[in-house]
Amino acid sequence: MTSKYFYLALNVVAFVIPFVFSFHPKANFSKKWKFVLPAIFVSGIFFVGWDMLFTRAGVWGFNPAHLTGIYFFNLPGEEVLFFFCIPYACLFTYFALNHLIKKDYFFPHHELISSFLIVVTLMAGIYFLDRAYTSATALLTGFFLSFHMIKVRPRYMGRFYFTYLILLVPFLVINSALTGAFTAEPVVWYDDAENCGVRIFTIPIEDFFYGMMVVLIPVFFAHELEERLPKTKSPSTTGLSGI
Amino acid sequence: MVVFLCALIAISTFLFWEFVAWFTHKFIMHGILWTWHKSHHTVHDHILEKNDLFALIFSLPSIGLFYYFSVVTYNAYVLAVALGIFLYGVFYVIFHDIIVHQRLRWKPLRTSKYLQRMIHAHYVHHSRHTKDGCEAFGFLFAPRKYSPGRFVFKKLRSQTQ
Numbered sequence: 001m002t003s004k005y006f007y008l009a010l011n012v013v014a015f016v017i018p019f020v021f022s023f024h025p026k027a028n029f030s031k032k033w034k035f036v037l038p039a040i041f042v043s044g045i046f047f048v049g050w051d052m053l054f055t056r057a058g059v060w061g062f063n064p065a066h067l068t069g070i071y072f073f074n075l076p077g078e079e080v081l082f083f084f085c086i087p088y089a090c091l092f093t094y095f096a097l098n099h100l101i102k103k104d105y106f107f108p109h110h111e112l113i114s115s116f117l118i119v120v121t122l123m124a125g126i127y128f129l130d131r132a133y134t135s136a137t138a139l140l141t142g143f144f145l146s147f148h149m150i151k152v153r154p155r156y157m158g159r160f161y162f163t164y165l166i167l168l169v170p171f172l173v174i175n176s177a178l179t180g181a182f183t184a185e186p187v188v189w190y191d192d193a194e195n196c197g198v199r200i201f202t203i204p205i206e207d208f209f210y211g212m213m214v215v216l217i218p219v220f221f222a223h224e225l226e227e228r229l230p231k232t233k234s235p236s237t238t239g240l241s242g243i
Numbered sequence: 244m245v246v247f248l249c250a251l252i253a254i255s256t257f258l259f260w261e262f263v264a265w266f267t268h269k270f271i272m273h274g275i276l277w278t279w280h281k282s283h284h285t286v287h288d289h290i291l292e293k294n295d296l297f298a299l300i301f302s303l304p305s306i307g308l309f310y311y312f313s314v315v316t317y318n319a320y321v322l323a324v325a326l327g328i329f330l331y332g333v334f335y336v337i338f339h340d341i342i343v344h345q346r347l348r349w350k351p352l353r354t355s356k357y358l359q360r361m362i363h364a365h366y367v368h369h370s371r372h373t374k375d376g377c378e379a380f381g382f383l384f385a386p387r388k389y390s391p392g393r394f395v396f397k398k399l400r401s402q403t404q
Binding site for chain 1: 262386
């Protein structure tokens with residue numbers, strides 16, 4: 001299965017269903033766009049910038065066989081699209097799950113989960129300081145989760161972890177596809193000297209934390225915006241987290 | 244360079260120990276070891292509490308590291324870790340046992356806003372004497388929501404328990 005539209009197709013597939021259901025009258029995600037789209041944009045710029053640096057440094061790279069050939073500086077257009085399509089789909093899932101499932105299963109345990117993740121990621125980040133992908137991802141995760149736990153202290157961590165668990169299903173599909181589970185050569189290759197070498201199927205373990213940040217950063221900004229922007233009329237609609 | 248790194252390690256350890264203390268307090272002391280910690284949520288006039296065993300346990304890593312990495316072998320970085328834990332212990336005793344619980348009758352002449360917030364948070368923690376349902380488990384870190392409007396020190400030691 002070699003097609004120059006492969007990576008583009010993955011983006012489209014991930015984006016299109018959430019987009020169509022964004023206008024569902026019962027849970028209208030498009031009404032949240034004024035918080036969600038700027039949040040995705042800000043975090044998108046951050047991840048594109050990071051991606052450019054790591055692509056230039058050869059931490060990872062892209063296989064032209066699966067690409068349309070349109071480039072944005074040193075990044076394939078599909079890779080740039082990824083940081084807007086995937087967070088959109090993830091934030092839609094977060095919104096939809098909050099709408100569908102009212103019970104906040106993980107709230108009583110969110111500090112325990114965060115504590116565990118913070119200790120593990122900060123220790124891994126320091127231990128693998130000479131491996132760019134491992135240390136950058138682990139330290140970002142550790143510090144951003146600490147920032148949430150100490151400073152932001154949000155009500156949504158339980159719901160976020162619940163969503164993340166559900167999102168692992170599409171994550172495994174898309175990331176397996178990107179790392180070459182279904183193709184002769186991967187779409188994205190990783191220099192194993194810059195990661196810790198542990199893979200789940202074909203996926204480097206760092207991707208699980210990277211993916212968590214791809215979701216949590218826009219979730220954080222969207223909630224911040226929703227709280228800070230002056231409230232417009234129609235208080236009947238529920239918040240981003242459905243509470 | 245070594246001095247700088249050691250200072251960094253000591254400070255990080257200090258901060259990390261606040262996390263360890265918070266974590267243990269929330270999930271272990273108010274969990275399976277409530278049998279020890281209960282004595283600290285009881286009004287009494289004894290000099291010691293069963294809960295003081297925790298302080299003893301928390302000092303063991305520091306004592307052990309100081310001993311092993313100075314007498315048996317030498318490693319400045321590990322000694323910095325031991326120093327960080329030790330400094331946390333000193334701050335903990337001054338803040339928690341003396342200033343908050345008045346186990347020695349001393350209090351600072353002036354208190355900063357942040358110190359007031361920490362003290363207040365811990366009094367909020369002690370407003371309930373149960374295993375479950377307490378809040379504010381931290382010691383040297385307290386979120387802004389615990390800032391008191393006007394802070395007053397308790398007069399009697401029994402009021403601080």
